[in-house]
Amino acid sequence: MNEHERTCPECGETIKKAAAKCRFCGHRFRSADPLDEPMTEGQKKVAKTSKIGCAVIVVAFIAMLSFCKPDENAGSNGSAVTTVASEEDEDTPPDQATQMRIVMASQDGVRSRLKDPESAEFRNVGYYSGGEEGASAVCGEVNAKNSFGGFTGFERFVAFGEDIAFLESDVEAGEFAKVWQGVCVKADTDEVQLP
Numbered sequence: 001m002n003e004h005e006r007t008c009p010e011c012g013e014t015i016k017k018a019a020a021k022c023r024f025c026g027h028r029f030r031s032a033d034p035l036d037e038p039m040t041e042g043q044k045k046v047a048k049t050s051k052i053g054c055a056v057i058v059v060a061f062i063a064m065l066s067f068c069k070p071d072e073n074a075g076s077n078g079s080a081v082t083t084v085a086s087e088e089d090e091d092t093p094p095d096q097a098t099q100m101r102i103v104m105a106s107q108d109g110v111r112s113r114l115k116d117p118e119s120a121e122f123r124n125v126g127y128y129s130g131g132e133e134g135a136s137a138v139c140g141e142v143n144a145k146n147s148f149g150g151f152t153g154f155e156r157f158v159a160f161g162e163d164i165a166f167l168e169s170d171v172e173a174g175e176f177a178k179v180w181q182g183v184c185v186k187a188d189t190d191e192v193q194l195p
Contacts, residue, residue, distance in 0.1 A: 011147070025148070093189035094136075099127040100192050106138035106159035113165055119145040123154065125194040130187030135160065139184035140194070142167070158183060 001007070006017045011025040021028050094102070103125060111117035125140030141154040158179060159165035168176045186193075 093129065093187070096191040099190065102136065102161060103127055103138050103192050103194070105162040106165065109159045109162040109165035110142055110157050110167070112162075113167060114142070114144040115147055116145040116149075119151070121151075121154075123195065126184075126186065127190050127192040128184045128186055129190055130185035131183035135183060137183040139180065156180060 001014055004017050005014050007013070008015055008022040008025060008027055010027040011022060013022065013024040015022050015024070019029065107120075107122060107125065110122075111120050114120055121143045123141050123143075125138065127136065128139055129136040131137060138159045139157070141156050143151050143154040146152050156168040156176070157165060158176075166176075166179075170176075171179075
């Protein structure tokens with residue numbers, strides 16, 4: 001990028017510095033000089049993410065896998081809650097209805113991460129409790145619309161109830177593959193597998 005160009009804070013495309021409106025997404029600028037403008041929500045999000053770094057996300061994700069698992073006793077509203085596993089919970093696998101509640105809550109957690117939650121399409125979703133870490137997880141693929149209204153294509157996800165959900169695009173591909181192989185392992189008692 002040269003001195004006469006800037007990046008649109010909404011779509012990330014390179015445009016002329018003097019442009020009042022982005023030719024790709026239609027974002028309107030308050031001034032021709034980007035230094036005169038306050039940071040947009042998109043710019044704040046990018047700045048925050050770059051400061052935190054992918055390594056911190058991966059370490060936190062692996063730590064959560066070690067200490068958390070979905071509660072087999074769903075709350076009064078029917079949603080599954082993520083709690084620290086107790087010794088007696090590990091001996092009794094959840095029944096099919098409980099597994100289905102955990103899957104549904106996990107799908108809600110994935111939807112909350114998407115730009116257009118209503119457009120979410122899921123496939124190959126299942127309940128997995130045979131992983132190395134001993135934590136139950138919901139793994140599958142999701143496709144949803146982006147800011148421009150187009151579908152982005154299916155990407156894998158791993159979720160642990162409504163509160164903890166990660167998309168493959170959230171972390172480095174190699175790190176996500178390790179987590180996927182470590183937790184998305186089917187046990188004999190895992191009954192819920194959705195097409």
